[in-house]
Amino acid sequence: xxxxxxxxxxxxxxxxxxxxxxxxxxxxxxxxxxxxxxxxxxxxxxxxxxxxxxxxxxxxxxxxxxxxxxxxxxxxxxxxxxxxxxxxxxxxxxxxxxxxxxxxxxxxxxxxxxxxxxxxxxxxxxxxxxxxxxxxxxxxxxxxxxxxxxxxxxxxxxxxxxxxxxxxxxxxxxxxxxxxxxxxxxxxxxxxxxxxxxxxxxxxxxxxxxxxxxxxxxxxxxxxxxxxxxxxxxxxxxxxxxxxxxxxxxxxxxxxxxxxxxxxxxxxxxxxxxxxxxxxxxxxxxxxxxxxxxxxxxxxxxxxxxxxxxxxxxxxxxxxxxxxxxxxxxxxxxxxxxxxxxxxxx
Amino acid sequence: xxxxxxxxxxxxxxxxxxxxxxxxxxxxxxxxxxxxxxxxxxxxxxxxxxxxxxxxxxxxxxxxxxxxxxxxxxxxxxxxxxxxxxxxxxxxxxxxxxxxxxxxxxxxxxxxxxxxxxxxxxxxxxxxxxxxxxxxxxxxxxxxxxxxxxxxxxxxxxxxxxxxxxxxxxxxxxxxxxxxxxxxxxxxxxxxxxxxxxxxxxxxxxxxxxxxxxxxxxxxxxxxxxxxxxxxxxxxxxxxxxxxxxxxxxxxxxxxxxxxxxxxxxxxxxxxxxxxxxxxxxxxxxxxxxxxxxxxxxxxxxxxxxxxxxxxxxxxxxxxxxxxxxxxxxxxxxxxxxxxxxxxxxxxxxxxxxxxxxxxxxxxxxxxxxxxxxxxxxxxxxxxxxxxxxxxxxxxxxxxxxxx
Numbered sequence: 001x002x003x004x005x006x007x008x009x010x011x012x013x014x015x016x017x018x019x020x021x022x023x024x025x026x027x028x029x030x031x032x033x034x035x036x037x038x039x040x041x042x043x044x045x046x047x048x049x050x051x052x053x054x055x056x057x058x059x060x061x062x063x064x065x066x067x068x069x070x071x072x073x074x075x076x077x078x079x080x081x082x083x084x085x086x087x088x089x090x091x092x093x094x095x096x097x098x099x100x101x102x103x104x105x106x107x108x109x110x111x112x113x114x115x116x117x118x119x120x121x122x123x124x125x126x127x128x129x130x131x132x133x134x135x136x137x138x139x140x141x142x143x144x145x146x147x148x149x150x151x152x153x154x155x156x157x158x159x160x161x162x163x164x165x166x167x168x169x170x171x172x173x174x175x176x177x178x179x180x181x182x183x184x185x186x187x188x189x190x191x192x193x194x195x196x197x198x199x200x201x202x203x204x205x206x207x208x209x210x211x212x213x214x215x216x217x218x219x220x221x222x223x224x225x226x227x228x229x230x231x232x233x234x235x236x237x238x239x240x241x242x243x244x245x246x247x248x249x250x251x252x253x254x255x256x257x258x259x260x261x262x263x264x265x266x267x268x269x270x271x272x273x274x275x276x277x278x279x280x281x282x283x284x285x286x287x288x289x290x291x292x293x294x295x296x297x298x299x300x301x302x303x304x305x306x307x308x309x310x311x312x313x314x315x316x317x318x319x320x321x322x323x324x325x326x327x328x329x330x331x332x333x334x335x336x337x338x339x340x341x342x343x344x345x346x
Numbered sequence: 347x348x349x350x351x352x353x354x355x356x357x358x359x360x361x362x363x364x365x366x367x368x369x370x371x372x373x374x375x376x377x378x379x380x381x382x383x384x385x386x387x388x389x390x391x392x393x394x395x396x397x398x399x400x401x402x403x404x405x406x407x408x409x410x411x412x413x414x415x416x417x418x419x420x421x422x423x424x425x426x427x428x429x430x431x432x433x434x435x436x437x438x439x440x441x442x443x444x445x446x447x448x449x450x451x452x453x454x455x456x457x458x459x460x461x462x463x464x465x466x467x468x469x470x471x472x473x474x475x476x477x478x479x480x481x482x483x484x485x486x487x488x489x490x491x492x493x494x495x496x497x498x499x500x501x502x503x504x505x506x507x508x509x510x511x512x513x514x515x516x517x518x519x520x521x522x523x524x525x526x527x528x529x530x531x532x533x534x535x536x537x538x539x540x541x542x543x544x545x546x547x548x549x550x551x552x553x554x555x556x557x558x559x560x561x562x563x564x565x566x567x568x569x570x571x572x573x574x575x576x577x578x579x580x581x582x583x584x585x586x587x588x589x590x591x592x593x594x595x596x597x598x599x600x601x602x603x604x605x606x607x608x609x610x611x612x613x614x615x616x617x618x619x620x621x622x623x624x625x626x627x628x629x630x631x632x633x634x635x636x637x638x639x640x641x642x643x644x645x646x647x648x649x650x651x652x653x654x655x656x657x658x659x660x661x662x663x664x665x666x667x668x669x670x671x672x673x674x675x676x677x678x679x680x681x682x683x684x685x686x687x688x689x690x691x692x693x694x695x696x697x698x699x700x701x702x703x704x705x706x707x708x709x710x711x712x713x714x715x716x717x718x719x720x721x722x723x724x725x726x727x728x729x730x731x732x733x734x735x736x737x738x739x740x741x742x743x744x745x746x747x748x749x750x
Contacts, residue, residue: 072602078483079505085464091544092465096389104545105608105734109453109484109505114735117602123619126602126737127513131485131503138502142517145524169471170479225489225498292483336489 001215002059003300004029004052005200005288006184012063015304016312019287021185025177026168027198027289031055038119045102046115047083049076049162052201053112054119057158061120064205064213070152071125072113073143075135075159077292079109082164112160112201125152133333135159136293140221140341147208158203159293168197176290178260187260187286195259198289202296204303214346215303216327220244224338230270233338237275237330240340252321253311254281255302257331259290264335271330280318282311295331295339302327302343309345350581351519352591352746355436357428357533358686360572360673361397364409365431370690373698376718378672380556380568388540390547395556396538397570397674399424410494417477419456420571422487424679425535428573429491432531436577437589440496444528444583447500449518450488450575451510451534453678456481458539487535500527505678507733508641509600510534511574512681512741516598518578528583533575533682542677543569549608557644557675558702559668560653560714567643570674574682576689584748591746593689596726597630599623603736609647614655616738617641617730621659624728624740632660634726635742637697639684640714641730642668643675652730653710665722667715671701681731681739688727688743695722 003009006027007020020030029052034043037055046054053074061069087103108114110128117126125146129138136159146152171177178194187196206218222240227233241247254276256268272281282305288297305311309324329341359365361379362372372379379397383390399406403423407414410426418426429448433441459478467474481487488503500521504513511534518530536542546552546569553566584591601623603616610616625632638660641652656663669687676683691697700714729741 077485087545088461088464088541089468091540092461092468096540096544099544099548101545101548104541104548107545108507108734110507110733110735110737111607114602114607114737117604117736118607121604123602123604123615125600126506126735127504127517127600128506129502130483130505131488131501132483134485134502141526142520145520145526149520149524166467166471170467170476173472174476174480223500223502225492225501 001063001204001300001303002056003202004031004056005297006030006198007287010059015308019185021183023183024181025196026163027184027196029200047080047106049080049082049160050106050112050115053158053160054115056201056203057116057156060203060205061156066154066205068120068122069154069156069205071146071155072116072122073127073139073155073157074113075129075139075293076109076112077132077135077161079130080107080111081167082162083107085164085166132292133337133339134223136296137221137223137339140218143206147206153208155206156203157206158201159296160201161199161291161293163197163199184286188258188283191260191262191265193262195261195290198291198294200288200297202300210346216306217344217346219342219344222340226336227338230267233267233271234275237340244342246326248275251276251279251326251328252324253327254279255298255327255329256281256283257285257295257298258283259285280316280321282315292333295329295341298329298331299341302329306343306345349523351522351595352579352584353576353593353595353689354579354584354589354591355432355577356592356686356689357431357435358574358683359399359424359427360676360683361399361570362672373672373690374718376699376701378701380674385538386540388543390543394552394554395568397568398538399571418490419481419487420458420537421452421455421535422490424537424571424573425450425487425491426494428533429495429531429575432575432577433495445499446497446529447521447527448488448492448495448497449502449504449514449530449532450491451504451514451678452484452487453505453507453510453536454539454542455484456486457541458537461540506737507735508677508680509731509733509737509739510678510681512731512739513600515576515595515685515741516600516739519595519598522578522580528580530578531575532578533573534679535573536571536676536678538569538571551645553644556702557670559642559644559670559700560649560707561703562705562707564644564646564649566645567675570676572673572676572683573679574686576682576685591748593692594744594746595741596744597624597628597742598740599627600739603738605736608734610651612651614651614658616736617652617655617732618658620738620740621655621728624742628742630726635664635728636724637691637727638664638666639688639727639729640666640668641732642670648732650709653707653712656712657710663712665697665715667698667700669698684729685741685743688729691727692724692745695724696720697722
């Protein structure tokens, strides 16, 4: 795995032993020295999302000791917005004159997966999904189908989204973010309107066979578009678990996409209280912030927990589970895109 | 991977017509949709041609059956028109009788509205109407089309530049083969915007005379707009409902050129791999392909790379043409636009020409079809779509062997 986030997460040897807190409604990803991952002449031109994506992807490949995956499948909600804004701004300011192509070229939504393919010379299947809170989940679905159908033995799966000053401002005007900046680590202590903005890139090397380094089994994914009620989500969870041969009582831990926004968090309470009474939970958006592919950070976290067979004290809410075999991740984006991801011990 | 995937419905809107019958009429008459820019003010009006859908925002709103109470981007409206036609053409009244998904593609999303927002926002960050930017992301158009069609399962969006909607058809077919869906409406939509016009212009790959693909004197592509969708259905639906499919999707493949972000490799590696994968899946030999609807943008680089890959696989290269000379390059919609045209070729026994062609390329021994050919028995069409980031996709669409 490889994860770049507002926390120091790129080093696969440690796991959230140090956490970063900021007094702001905006959390920025901590970038590594990108020259360790990308030729210097390319680093200069690359947008931040591309650098984050490539570095996270290369870290995950190195971690899995994989030179060349059979396929690269990624998700991004907004794509390369920094380059999009740059080209759009120049075009407007200069009245369509004196424009250069670099920002336009890089503004294309599939640039991250294309640049990874280019750098590792991967001629395989290469797809990019760009659908709000379904972007990463559709990439998971496609990856699982590629492996299950035998079209690929290994898939580099990932997600990336970047936050720019302008997109932060625009989404702030839309009421997405907290008006009064608060410590992100205390996000859930004072629920109010708005949440904290985040960004990041997380990559995973999936393989049809497990080995001694395997973190977890990515079992299944489900996407629910605008469910009518918590009851609908609960019944979909039941069906989802059933088709994987599980019941609610088999879930040892819930990883939830709570973001501290009173408009959106109540459904997590309804679902956990009704379907999973007594099951411990972990939140993750106080660490990575809210963005369209934030669930990829949740998958990274759940995978680490399954491999370590241990939940960091600062994360767990409720009683420590006796076993850690199955983790269910439930997330939703703006109440529109609800997603379920099932991970199991390898 | 033995399950058959049938195409039972098609819908399309582009510069050559607002629906499939109108489009067929233009194709038969060799009538191009490429002309002057009229939709928005730009420095390039008069010097660069474009293939526009000649409908104002209001006309398009009406055609999409909207009353104006909600604001939609041009990309969404184009998509709605074509997706509704596709469902109707497949004889589908209720989408929930089978597990139905919508996989849509777009490269610009709501950029046409964002451009308006951004102009004011740049001057003052508190300015610009938020309703002009809230539909910016690519997922917006898909969700609005899904709501319009009543689809609430398996909704997603693909953006892999100019191969985007070919890839929705690939993903849709995989969803059906895996049993995740029984029916998928797959395709794409893109409107012309100042952003894309200027973007391609900085790359100096827009032909001032309108594109003339596979011609020695080609000088670039011509942008177009439009939307196209196909209805993919499982063998089970077709058998149980006694449907007459329009075509069968017999093969597909996606590969990456991994050569350059925008340029194609000199030996056509990506195109070669995509076509080879698709042929292998279809169990067809190259000689069994009756017609190739090439990607054929008209850029110096694409046509050479694609042509070399064709010569590596086919001997001789079958009849081929680039129908972008009619529709312009509709970017995220292009793969589906050309899938629909390929189906029209199969249905009508016709091959639609590569307009504006005069001189064969000196590096290649092939020349495209330049007149409408009728009375052809077209059993298998290969359609190519290649995009930025070396994203290469091939679809093989065949005359259906099943009949009800």
